Amino acid sequence: MDTQQTRQGIGYALGAYFIWGIAPAYFKLVKEVPATEIMTHRVIWSALFMLVLITLTRNWPQVRSVLAQPKKVLLLALTAVTIGGNWLLFIWAVNNQHMLEASLGYFINPLINVVFGMLFLRERFRRLQWLAVLLATTGVLVQLWQFGSLPIIGLGLAFSFALYGLVRKKIQVDAQSGMLIETLWLFPLAAIYLFGFADSATSHLSANAMSLNLKLVAAGIITTIPLMLFAAACARLRLSTVGFFQYLGPTLMFLLAVIFYGENLTPDKMVTFGFIWLALAVFIVDAVVFSARTRVRVA
Numbered sequence: 001m002d003t004q005q006t007r008q009g010i011g012y013a014l015g016a017y018f019i020w021g022i023a024p025a026y027f028k029l030v031k032e033v034p035a036t037e038i039m040t041h042r043v044i045w046s047a048l049f050m051l052v053l054i055t056l057t058r059n060w061p062q063v064r065s066v067l068a069q070p071k072k073v074l075l076l077a078l079t080a081v082t083i084g085g086n087w088l089l090f091i092w093a094v095n096n097q098h099m100l101e102a103s104l105g106y107f108i109n110p111l112i113n114v115v116f117g118m119l120f121l122r123e124r125f126r127r128l129q130w131l132a133v134l135l136a137t138t139g140v141l142v143q144l145w146q147f148g149s150l151p152i153i154g155l156g157l158a159f160s161f162a163l164y165g166l167v168r169k170k171i172q173v174d175a176q177s178g179m180l181i182e183t184l185w186l187f188p189l190a191a192i193y194l195f196g197f198a199d200s201a202t203s204h205l206s207a208n209a210m211s212l213n214l215k216l217v218a219a220g221i222i223t224t225i226p227l228m229l230f231a232a233a234c235a236r237l238r239l240s241t242v243g244f245f246q247y248l249g250p251t252l253m254f255l256l257a258v259i260f261y262g263e264n265l266t267p268d269k270m271v272t273f274g275f276i277w278l279a280l281a282v283f284i285v286d287a288v289v290f291s292a293r294t295r296v297r298v299a
Contacts, residue, residue, distance in 0.1 A: 009236030013245040016229035021252025024094045033202045035092040043190035045220025047183035066177045075171045080182035086160040093153050099257035105157030106250035107276045111136045112162035128286035132279040139275025143268045175231035
């Protein structure tokens with residue numbers, strides 16, 4: 001069963017990070033819509049999509065089981081706020097020519113996952129993992145020292161998503177129930193903002209082209225599927241193992257930014273990316289070596 005769960009977890013992690021890696025292309029399609037409005041659409045349509053999905057899969061008993069545990073419901077309010085802030089920052093970054101910095105954040109995130117795993121889940125650091133975290137920290141500090149700036153967007157995305165993954169792993173809620181309750185926590189605020197306060201060229205849905213409205217509705221699917229895959233992966237794998245796969249998403253994001261959307265690699269970003277990529281190389285080597293040694297011991 002452990003081997004089967006590990007394989008499932010790997011498949012879920014790969015699926016989640018691949019979708020996240022190409023997600024910026026979707027947000028570019030609706031860049032005329034303000035980031036706050038895209039955020040509200042993500043919440044509203046995600047909640048409705050989850051209601052339909054849970055009804056079709058007959059998973060309401062699991063939802064009721066979670067709702068009967070007030071502590072878990074309150075913790076899902078925390079994860080809802082955390083992931084909501086992450087969504088908003090990511091959308092703003094993509095549609096304001098900061099996709100490279102967003103990708104940097106998700107390159108940093110696996111290393112933050114390792115640190116959180118050590119601090120909160122009693123997962124032990126190996127020597128090469130220490131080296132990887134040191135290299136990543138050096139990259140950020142060099143940018144601060146040499147160029148007088150911090151990758152605020154990248155660090156914000158990295159820490160918010162690492163916190164989300166940590167709490168979701170700790171509370172052990174199934175992917176569908178957790179996603180539904182999270183979006184329902186955010187739903188009232190999103191609806192009040194969109195229908196009561198938002199006033200832009202795209203905020204009145206009846207005045208929009210049908211193609212634009214369909215793209216906005218698709219925000220629910222774009223949002224829920226990778227998050228459910230990610231939550232399912234977290235439930236089956238160590239947090240540090242989940243982080244191992246995350247290089248796929250930011251790599252795709254980086255390629256989109258440079259090749260398709262013409263963002264420039266400025267000197268400060270080049271320095272920081274260099275250290276982060278070196279840190280990830282060390283991190284991957286450590287994971288491969290550790291896995292090989294584990295198989296040898298088992299054999």
